[in-house]
Amino acid sequence: MADTPTHVESSKVESSRPDFIRLAEVTKRFGATPPALDKVSGIIRGGEITGLVGPDGAGKTTLIRLMTGLMVPEEGSLMVLGFDTVRQAAEIQAAIGYMPQRFGLYEDLTIQENLNLYADLRGLPKSERPAVFEELLTFTDLKRFTARLAGKLSGGMKQKLGLACALLKKPRLLLLDEPGVGVDPISRRELWKMVEDLTKEGIGVVWSTAYLDEAEACDRVLLLNQGKLLFAGEPADLTSRVDGRVFRLSGTEGRRRQVLAQVLNRDGVIDGVIQGDAIRLVMKAGTDANLAVPKDAGADVKVEPTPPRFEDAFVDMLGGGPGGRSRLADAARALPQEGDRPVIEAHGLTKRFGDFTASDKITFDIPRGQIFGLLGPNGAGKSTTFKMLCGLLKPTEGEGRVAGFDLRRDGAEARNRLGYMAQKFSLYGDLSVAQNLDFFAGVYGLSGQRRRERISLMTDIFDFKARADMSAKDLPLGLKQRLALACAVMHEPQVLFLDEPTSGVDPITRREFWTHINGLVEKGVTVLVTTHFMDEAEYCDRISLIYRGRSIALGSPDELKAKVATSENPDPTMEDAFIALVEASESEERAAA
Amino acid sequence: MSRTDRIRRLATLIRKEVYQIVRDPSSILITLVLPVVLLFLFGYAVSLDTTRTHIGLVIEDMTPVTQDLAASFQASAYFDVTYGRDRRQFEEDLVLGRVRGIVIIPATFAADFAADRNPSLQVIVDGSEPNNANFVQNYTQGTVANWAALRRSESTAKAPPITVEQRFWFNPELTSRFFLVPGSIAIVMTLVGTLLTSLVIAREWERGTMEAVMATPVTATELLIGKIVPYFLLGLAAMTLCVLLAVFVFDVPFRGSVFALYALCATFLIPALGQGLLISAATKNQFLASQLALMSAFLPAFLLSGFLFEIDSMPTAIQWITMIVPSRYLIPSLQTVFLAGDIWPMFGQAIAVMLLMGAILFVLAARNIRKRIV
Numbered sequence: 001m002a003d004t005p006t007h008v009e010s011s012k013v014e015s016s017r018p019d020f021i022r023l024a025e026v027t028k029r030f031g032a033t034p035p036a037l038d039k040v041s042g043i044i045r046g047g048e049i050t051g052l053v054g055p056d057g058a059g060k061t062t063l064i065r066l067m068t069g070l071m072v073p074e075e076g077s078l079m080v081l082g083f084d085t086v087r088q089a090a091e092i093q094a095a096i097g098y099m100p101q102r103f104g105l106y107e108d109l110t111i112q113e114n115l116n117l118y119a120d121l122r123g124l125p126k127s128e129r130p131a132v133f134e135e136l137l138t139f140t141d142l143k144r145f146t147a148r149l150a151g152k153l154s155g156g157m158k159q160k161l162g163l164a165c166a167l168l169k170k171p172r173l174l175l176l177d178e179p180g181v182g183v184d185p186i187s188r189r190e191l192w193k194m195v196e197d198l199t200k201e202g203i204g205v206v207w208s209t210a211y212l213d214e215a216e217a218c219d220r221v222l223l224l225n226q227g228k229l230l231f232a233g234e235p236a237d238l239t240s241r242v243d244g245r246v247f248r249l250s251g252t253e254g255r256r257r258q259v260l261a262q263v264l265n266r267d268g269v270i271d272g273v274i275q276g277d278a279i280r281l282v283m284k285a286g287t288d289a290n291l292a293v294p295k296d297a298g299a300d301v302k303v304e305p306t307p308p309r310f311e312d313a314f315v316d317m318l319g320g321g322p323g324g325r326s327r328l329a330d331a332a333r334a335l336p337q338e339g340d341r342p343v344i345e346a347h348g349l350t351k352r353f354g355d356f357t358a359s360d361k362i363t364f365d366i367p368r369g370q371i372f373g374l375l376g377p378n379g380a381g382k383s384t385t386f387k388m389l390c391g392l393l394k395p396t397e398g399e400g401r402v403a404g405f406d407l408r409r410d411g412a413e414a415r416n417r418l419g420y421m422a423q424k425f426s427l428y429g430d431l432s433v434a435q436n437l438d439f440f441a442g443v444y445g446l447s448g449q450r451r452r453e454r455i456s457l458m459t460d461i462f463d464f465k466a467r468a469d470m471s472a473k474d475l476p477l478g479l480k481q482r483l484a485l486a487c488a489v490m491h492e493p494q495v496l497f498l499d500e501p502t503s504g505v506d507p508i509t510r511r512e513f514w515t516h517i518n519g520l521v522e523k524g525v526t527v528l529v530t531t532h533f534m535d536e537a538e539y540c541d542r543i544s545l546i547y548r549g550r551s552i553a554l555g556s557p558d559e560l561k562a563k564v565a566t567s568e569n570p571d572p573t574m575e576d577a578f579i580a581l582v583e584a585s586e587s588e589e590r591a592a593a
Numbered sequence: 594m595s596r597t598d599r600i601r602r603l604a605t606l607i608r609k610e611v612y613q614i615v616r617d618p619s620s621i622l623i624t625l626v627l628p629v630v631l632l633f634l635f636g637y638a639v640s641l642d643t644t645r646t647h648i649g650l651v652i653e654d655m656t657p658v659t660q661d662l663a664a665s666f667q668a669s670a671y672f673d674v675t676y677g678r679d680r681r682q683f684e685e686d687l688v689l690g691r692v693r694g695i696v697i698i699p700a701t702f703a704a705d706f707a708a709d710r711n712p713s714l715q716v717i718v719d720g721s722e723p724n725n726a727n728f729v730q731n732y733t734q735g736t737v738a739n740w741a742a743l744r745r746s747e748s749t750a751k752a753p754p755i756t757v758e759q760r761f762w763f764n765p766e767l768t769s770r771f772f773l774v775p776g777s778i779a780i781v782m783t784l785v786g787t788l789l790t791s792l793v794i795a796r797e798w799e800r801g802t803m804e805a806v807m808a809t810p811v812t813a814t815e816l817l818i819g820k821i822v823p824y825f826l827l828g829l830a831a832m833t834l835c836v837l838l839a840v841f842v843f844d845v846p847f848r849g850s851v852f853a854l855y856a857l858c859a860t861f862l863i864p865a866l867g868q869g870l871l872i873s874a875a876t877k878n879q880f881l882a883s884q885l886a887l888m889s890a891f892l893p894a895f896l897l898s899g900f901l902f903e904i905d906s907m908p909t910a911i912q913w914i915t916m917i918v919p920s921r922y923l924i925p926s927l928q929t930v931f932l933a934g935d936i937w938p939m940f941g942q943a944i945a946v947m948l949l950m951g952a953i954l955f956v957l958a959a960r961n962i963r964k965r966i967v
Contacts, residue, residue, distance in 0.1 A: 068808045070966045094810040104805020106609060108616040113609070120605035121809040123598045149616075165805070 017045040020173050020204040021067060025076035028062050033474075036062045038227040039076065044206060044220075046172065047199050051218030051235070052208035053310075055506035057477045058224040060208040061101065064177050067206070068098050081172055094123075097171035101178050103162030107151030111142055111161055114150055118165040136164040139194060155378050156187025163191065173204045180209055182532065184377030184547075185575045186582060192217065210504045212311040213534070213575070223314065225506065226476075230317055239308045242282055242316050245270075246308040247289040250278040251300035257518040262294045264324025264515070271312065271321040273511065274518070275538050276557035282312045282320075311507055321511040327461045328489065329519020335368070335494055336524070341404060342367050343495060343526040344389065348398030351384050358384040360549040361398065364542075371517070371527040375537045375578070376546035382530040383499070385546070389528065390497060391415055403494055416445070419493035421484050421501055429473030433464050433483055436472050437490070444491035458486040478509040485516060496520070496527045503533040514539055534574040545581055552585040602811050606819030613793070614827065623789050624831045628781040632835060635773040636843045645673040646728055649683030649692045652676065654700040658707070662698060665740040671732040680717070687719055694718040694729035706741075774845050775927040776900040778835040779920040780891070782858060785828040786865025787872070787890040788883065794820060794873035795882040803877075804966065813963055821866055828862045829855070839931070849930035853940055857926050860947045864919040865890070867954025874961035894920040922946050 021044035028037040037059040044050045052060045065071040067080055069089025078085040080092045098104075105114055115136070119129055137143040140160035145153070150161060159179055166174060174195070180188045192214075195205050199219075207218065215221050216235050223231040223238070231238050252259045260279050264272050268287030273280050281303075283289050289303050315321050342365035349362040359381040366372040374382045387393040389400050391411030400407045405414040420426070427436050437458055441451045459465055462482045467475065472483060481502070488496065496517070502510040517539070521527055529536060537543050538557055545553045545560070553560055561572050564580035572580070614620045650666055652659050666674050675692065677683055686692045697715040705712035716733050718726035797803040806816070836854065839845040872885045896902065897911070898920040904912055915921045922943040929936055 065804075065966055070804065070807055072965065090810065090812075093808055096808065098805065098808035100801045100804045100808075102801040104801050106613065106802055107800065108613045109609065113612060117605055117609050118809065120601050121806060121811050123602070123810060162805075 017047045019043050020046045020081055021206075022079045023063075023076070024078075026063070026066060026073045026078060027075040028059075028066060028071065028073050035074075035227050037066075037073070037224075040222075040224070040227075040229045041076075042222050042229060042232045044204060044222075046204040047202045048219035049195060049199055049205045049207055049217075051215045051221040052206055052224065053210075053212065053215040053218075053221050054224035055210055055477070055509075056504035057226070058210075058506075059227045060210075060224060061177055063222075063224070064098075064175050064206065064208055067092075067175055068096065069093060095171060096173045096175060097166030097168075098175045099162045099166045099177065099179060101181070103158050105150040105158060105162055105165070107149065110147050110149055111153075112146040114161060114165060115168065119168050122169040124169045132168060136167060140164050155183045156190075159183050159187060159191060160194075163194065167198070171203065173206070174198065175206045177208050178210070179207065180211060180214055182378040184380070184532075184582075185534070185578050187377075189579065211533075211535075212309070212314060212507070213573070216310040223317075225318070230314075235310050238313045238317075239310055240313075242308040242312045244305065245283045245285060245316075246306050246312050247281045247283065247303050248275070248278050248306040249281055249289075249293065249301065249303050251298060251302045252277075252279070253298050253300065255298065257522055259294060259297050261324035261326075261515070261518065261522075262297075263292050264321070266292045266294075268292060271315045271511070272324070273321075273538070274514070276561065278558075280306070280312075282308075282316055315507050315511075318506075318508055321508060322515060324515060326516045326519030328485075328516045329523055331457055331461065332489075332492065332520055332523045332525070334523045337368055338404075343403055344372070344528060345401040346385070346389060346398070347400070349385060349388050349395050349400055350397040351381075351388060351393060352396045357549050359388070359546075362544070362546070362551050363398075364544055364551070364554060366526055366528065366542075368526055369521055369524045370541040371521055371529060371539060373537050373540035373543035374528070374530040374546050375532070375534070375543050375574075377532050380532075380546045381549040382532075382546050384549075386497065386499065386528070386530050390418070390420065416491075417493055418495040418497055419488035419491065420497045420499075421488040422499045427472040427480065427484055427487065430471060432469050432471055433475070434459075434468040436483060436487060437464070440487035440490050446491055454490055454492075458490065462486050477505055478512075481505055481509055481513060485513065489520070494525060496525055498527060498529045500531050500533060500536070501529065502536060503531065534578065537574050545578060547582050547585065550585075553581045598810075599812075599815065603815050603819060606811070606815060607822050610793075610819065610823040614823065620789055620793070620827075624785055624827055625834065627784060628777075628831050628835050629838065631777045631781060632774060632838050632843070635777045636770050636839075646671060646693045646725065646732070647673045647675070647691070648729060649680075649686060649695045650674050650676055651680045651683065651695060651697040652678065653698060654703065656703040658703040659698045661744070662702075662737070662740055665743075666696070666736055669732070669736050671728075672736070687717065690719070690722075693722070693725045694733075696729075696733055770843055771845050771932060772928045773900075774835075774839045774843050775931045776898070776924045778832055778839070778858070778927060779861065779898065779900065779923045780894050781831050781835055782828050782861060782923075783865055783890050783894040783920060785824060785831050786862050787869040788886040789827075790820065790824045790866055790869030791872040791876075791882040791886045792879055793824075794870070795877055795879045798873075798877035799879060807966075817870065817959070817962060820870070824866060824869070825859075825862050828865070829858060832858045845931055847931055848934040850935050853935045853937075854927075854930050857923060857930065857940060857944065860944045860951070861919060861923040863951030864947055864954050867951050867958055868919075870958035870962065871954055874958055893918040897921065898924050900924050917950070919947055919950050 023040055023042045026037055026040045027035055029035045040063065052063060054060055062071065066073055066078055066085060069085040069092045072086050081095050083091045085092060106117065109117065115133055124132060137146065140163065142157065142160060142164070145157070150158065153161065163179070179191060195207065199205055207214070209215060218235060220233060221231065221235050221238070222229060249263070256274055256277065256279055260272055260274060263269055263279065263281065268284045269281060269292050270284055271282040281289055281292065283292065293301055293303060344366040346362050346364050350360055351358045362385050364372065374385060376382050384393065388395045389402060389407065391407040391414055394408070402414040403417040407414055428439065431439060437455050441455055446454055459468065464483070467479065472480065475483065502513050517527060529540060531537060540557060542554065542556050543560065544551045553563070557574060560577045560581065561574065564572050564577045569576060650663055652663055663676065666672055680695055680697055683692055683695045687695055695717040697717070699715065702712050702714070714733065714737060716730055718729050720726055840847050868890055869886065872882055872889070876882050876885060894900065897915045897918045900920070904915050904921065907915070926940050926943045929939060
């Protein structure tokens with residue numbers, strides 16, 4: 001198995017772990033599109049967490065459904081716990097626990113009623129129930145809420161209840177479909193710990209995810225991309241392919257975006273991304289990273305090796321990231337600084353719905369040409385704040401300005417100056433690519449010569465010509481993402497509002513997207529991003545951590561990380577920072593109360 | 594799997610459904626509020642009865658004969674009469690719909706009548722409202738014929754003329770509410786059996802609960818029965834509510850037996866539920882499910898069942914289509930149970946046809962509902 005000495009010990013344990021799932025050349029098609037899964041083979045073992053890793057549309061959910069026997073493959077076979085999924089689905093379903101996306105809970109039932117329902121369906125004997133319920137409710141810390149309706153729980157609590165329902169009759173195999181999505185990082189970590197404890201009892205766990213940092217923590221991974229299996233094995237084996245080729249380039253004095261754009265076009269550079277104030281680089285084997293640094297990057301530039309991560313290896317495997325040049329930014333006119341007023345201002349923005357405060361005295365301002373992030377889990381109040389700044393929601397208190405326009409009075413003027421791109425790409429799925437472009441040009445008030453010019457420019461830059469007549473909903477994810485960006489910048493807005501723009505997309509598409517955004521920002525565009533996705537926060541100049549309606553910290557990503565650095569964890573991730581800051585704010589609250 | 598396991602799973606699925614029905618305002622709305630609204634609508638607001646029609650009566654020449662004729666219009670239960678001496682008086686009223694017709698007794702009428710020269714009246718009606726136009730025309734004819742017969746018998750004192758006496762059985766007052774209210778019970782059961790059932794199953798797909806439940810040892814049959822039983826009972830409950838309202842609030846007579854009523858309604862719910870299950874097997878989305886249920890079940894029950902429009906007066910092709918509308922078989926039987934009594938030969942035929950339809954729909958649904966996602 002593992003050939004490096006450090007793995008000897010783990011491989012000894014591994015050899016005793018039984019095969020729980022065997023995938024043999026599994027192929028699944030939906031209609032005439034390329035197969036959702038294309039000849040996927042692999043093994044999943046008991047007693048460990050296997051990550052089913054890949055961007056949206058990679059085939060993760062399809063593969064999990066095939067494992068449950070709820071879908072049948074066109075070709076190939078799946079053996080789960082020794083049973084064939086096509087012929088023996090009932091035997092499999094009696095032995096597994098499955099938590100689908102959105103957790104599969106009945107929202108009109110209480111926590112206890114959901115548990116009773118699944119206990120009956122799974123045939124848990126009545127005599128065992130008190131002990132099992134007690135154990136699971138303690139394990140998930142839901143004991144105090146048993147009479148609450150599932151629909152009234154937070155994302156994190158729903159996720160734990162979903163897990164509890166899947167665990168009722170001690171499954172041998174636990175299948176979790178994207179359990180970490182939309183859940184705050186604290187709950188996500190708690191869930192991970194619970195699942196890890198389960199593996200110690202020999203339970204096999206399949207954890208599907210689009211987050212590559214989650215992949216890194218798995219015992220083994222199956223890495224999928226567009227229905228194809230790219231890698232199967234320990235994450236460390238994958239990252240080892242870029243050992244010694246990953247570097248951190250710092251000291252660019254706030255010019256990191258320009259430097260990155262240049263670096264990406266150098267020979268020998270496989271990949272580069274912004275990471276806080278620094279740049280992360282992956283080099284071709286045998287290339288000196290120092291040679292990649294442009295001469296005018298500044299005197300203080302430092303290049304140091306840094307430990308490789310899963311994503312570095314994934315991008316390397318996909319053949320490297322895109323270049324640093326953005327044709328979109330090249331074609332954009334430079335926006336001059338107008339006065340010294342910040343482009344976006346939020347002063348004490350508060351929104352109350354009844355006695356619920358969705359956002360509480362949110363204050364920040366964003367100078368021209370900067371990227372600002374609102375970072376927080378679903379339901380924290382990001383969207384409310386965002387909507388107030390778009391002029392779509394009237395603040396209960398406080399004021400917001402965009403490009404100098406007061407949103408209370410001149411909401412329409414302000415909206416004319418901003419471009420908006422939503423998480424699930426606010427396109428019209430039934431319109432073709434060309435029709436979407438034309439429609440958005442129309443709603444942003446472009447007409448005549450300028451409309452034709454902008455549309456043909458977008459078609460050219462993003463290479464839409466060949467697919468101009470395709471329905472937007474049938475586009476591959478990466479192209480959808482490009483089309484959404486094209487529609488949002490059609491009218492050359494001064495301000496861009498991005499709502500989780502790259503969550504779930506593959507790393508290449510994400511890089512391409514941020515190359516465009518970085519280029520536009522260099523031309524003077526101001527960007528506000530909302531996200532729950534820690535990686536997206538790294539691209540920001542400054543971020544505000546939003547938790548339960550309040551901003552609990554504000555600063556550059558590096559400042560926030562530095563705040564929580566300890567001797568045990570000298571180089572915390574954004575997620576570490578988030579968790580530590582939330583905990584600090586909670587203990588402060590308790591002290592005040 | 595042991596039998597007790599199976600029974601327990603089924604019981605828990607049904608219990609869950611009951612909780613959901615009780616806690617979900619939209620199912621309460623469809624089962625309790627909507628029937629009440631529908632019944633009140635058909636009981637009070639919608640009436641197909643002919644009430645007094647407002648006409649203008651023009652008497653061009655005032656003679657004892659014409660006055661006598663005018664008096665018999667006045668006495669008619671069908672007309673509400675305004676008198677005039679010139680038709681131009683009413684022209685505007687007719688255009689504006691203030692009168693439904695103008696009846697003109699011409700100046701020559703009295704002389705023609707005396708001379709037995711086939712006297713005639715002129716009736717002017719608004720052709721854009723054909724129903725009203727027909728009423729005015731027919732009732733005018735009737736009124737004049739009655740008057741003439743009476744007049745002659747009086748003057749000549751001959752043998753009394755033969756008169757036709759109409760007698761309506763079962764609904765002597767010809768109150769439309771008496772046959773609309775039983776019909777609307779069929780509409781309410783269609784809503785519960787087909788619309789609500791297809792919606793709740795589509796909702797389970799949308800929320801992902803169907804997937805989670807399917808991945809447990811539960812079987813497809815159990816899932817199916819777990820949906821059918823609660824909505825079958827709910828349909829009967831909604832029907833019971835309707836019947837109580839019909840009898841005690843709207844004074845609709847109930848001349849048949851309770852057993853016949855429940856036998857008919859319970860049988861009707863089989864094709865209704867089968868259709869609901871078939872729709873939810875075909876679509877896993879609440880919006881589509883509601884569209885399909887409205888188009889394929891609710892509207893036909895409304896328009897093609899004989900509920901509002903008589904099937905005999907529909908074009909032949911449409912009459913053929915009504916053959917596959919289950920409520921077409923229920924509604925006449927229901928009207929019979931209420932207004933006439935138990936006529937088992939009729940009910941037996943209706944029940945047989947509805948059972949057959951139910952069986953076909955269930956076979957189709959069962960073939961499409963498997964424990965598979967795609």
